[in-house]
Amino acid sequence: MTDPLAAWRRLAGSAVLLDGFHALKHAVRFGAEVPVAVTADRGAALALADELAPDVRPALEELLSEVPEATYASLVPRPHPTAVAALAVRPSREAQLSALARMPRPAPVVVLDNPRNLGNAGAVIRLAAGFGATGVVTTGTLDPWHPTVVRGGAGLHFATAVERLDVAELPPGPVFALDPEGEDLRGVKLPDDAVLAFGSERSGLSPALRARADQLLALPMRPQVSSYNLATSVAMTLYHWSATGTGGAPR
Ligand SMILES: C[S@@+](CC[C@H](N)C(=O)[O-])C[C@H]1O[C@@H](n2cnc3c(N)ncnc32)[C@H](O)[C@@H]1O
Structure with missing residues (x-):
């Protein structure tokens, strides 16, 4: 599996930041290409998927990598309550x-x-x-x-x-x-x-x-x-x- 932080650093300048679980859920649901997604609490994020978005749960299970809380916080302007963030490819x-x-x-x-x-x-x-x-x-x-x-x-x-x-x-x-x-x-x-x-x-x-x-x-x-x-x-x-x-x- 590729290192999520290396992928994040490579893409951060050009990709679209998906800040929080709901942004990631919508982007995946509507077909966005999401090369990297991180969370400080994978169990909590997948529990949210079970509750709110079972249609995209398999995709999120594959996408989400757990990282330490401090690492997650360093990737976003302000930590989101769901502690989820991802980068999506901007459509041409x-x-x-x-x-x-x-x-x-x-x-x-x-x-x-x-x-x-x-x-x-x-x-x-x-x-x-x-x-x-x-x-x-x-x-x-x-x-x-x-x-x-x-x-x-x-x-x-x-x-x-x-x-x-x-x-x-x-x-x-x-x-x-x-x-x-x-x-x-x-x-x-x-x-x-x-x-x-x-x-x-x-x-x-x-x-x-x-x-x-x-x-x-x-x-x-x-x-x-x-x-x-x-x-x-x-x-x-x-x-x-x-x-x-x-x-x-x-x-
Ligand atoms: C905040 S308003 C613009 C106010 C601005 N000071 C002006 O001089 O028109 C932003 C836009 O919302 C739409 N809008 C706001 N109120 C409207 C109304 N009563 N009827 C139609 N369009 C409206 C218009 O397209 C307007 O240009």
């Missing part, structure tokens, strides 16, 4: 672009236009995975595979396509941009091939995204309230798509 940009561009598209693509908050981006990827969205695209400088985003996404980056693109490179499909000045979303049925775009926490939709939008849509909101949080706006919009069509998570 080509694979992500091909998943995002594939037509016919069974579920929308979510676009975050120049998001600033890593926690919001992680929460949106988790939402996209839960609703079975085709993917999440970010524009601007934020890396949607940043360790803090992966932590917020609970390992669900592997359940949907995630990539950074320029506005000019957005996947095909009608672009619905969410903005409080738009038409009331409640009167609109969102198609499965929709590209659903959301603005930045600080300044809303960029001029480039506004110019690309086929329609501006508003979430219902009292006039005295300026806007909703970015991730909650995505949640409401994906819920509206799933509730008014045939797509989304199984009923």
Whole structure:
């Protein structure tokens, strides 16, 4: 068996950190390539698998190497209560672009236009995975595979396509941009091939995204309230798509 620490050191610069049992569970469940996984307590980790994820227990049993607690703690920014960490291979940009561009598209693509908050981006990827969205695209400088985003996404980056693109490179499909000045979303049925775009926490939709939008849509909101949080706006919009069509998570 290869030395897990040697493998960790070799891969740490380029791989995706899966921090905690749940991130590892999701990544394995959705087909991530996980070359190394460590835990400070193999018995406890496998007991969690028995309780919460029997479907991936055999894979985790094979993957998980026990290391001393101090060694585990030295590999992660902050020890996780489950004392589990792993490294996964980041999917290639080509694979992500091909998943995002594939037509016919069974579920929308979510676009975050120049998001600033890593926690919001992680929460949106988790939402996209839960609703079975085709993917999440970010524009601007934020890396949607940043360790803090992966932590917020609970390992669900592997359940949907995630990539950074320029506005000019957005996947095909009608672009619905969410903005409080738009038409009331409640009167609109969102198609499965929709590209659903959301603005930045600080300044809303960029001029480039506004110019690309086929329609501006508003979430219902009292006039005295300026806007909703970015991730909650995505949640409401994906819920509206799933509730008014045939797509989304199984009923
Ligand atoms: C925190 S808001 C941006 C607020 C920003 N200060 C602005 O000037 O628009 C982030 C994004 O969430 C979406 N959003 C928030 N509230 C919304 C609403 N009532 N209707 C439609 N979209 C909304 C929009 O896409 C918005 O750009």
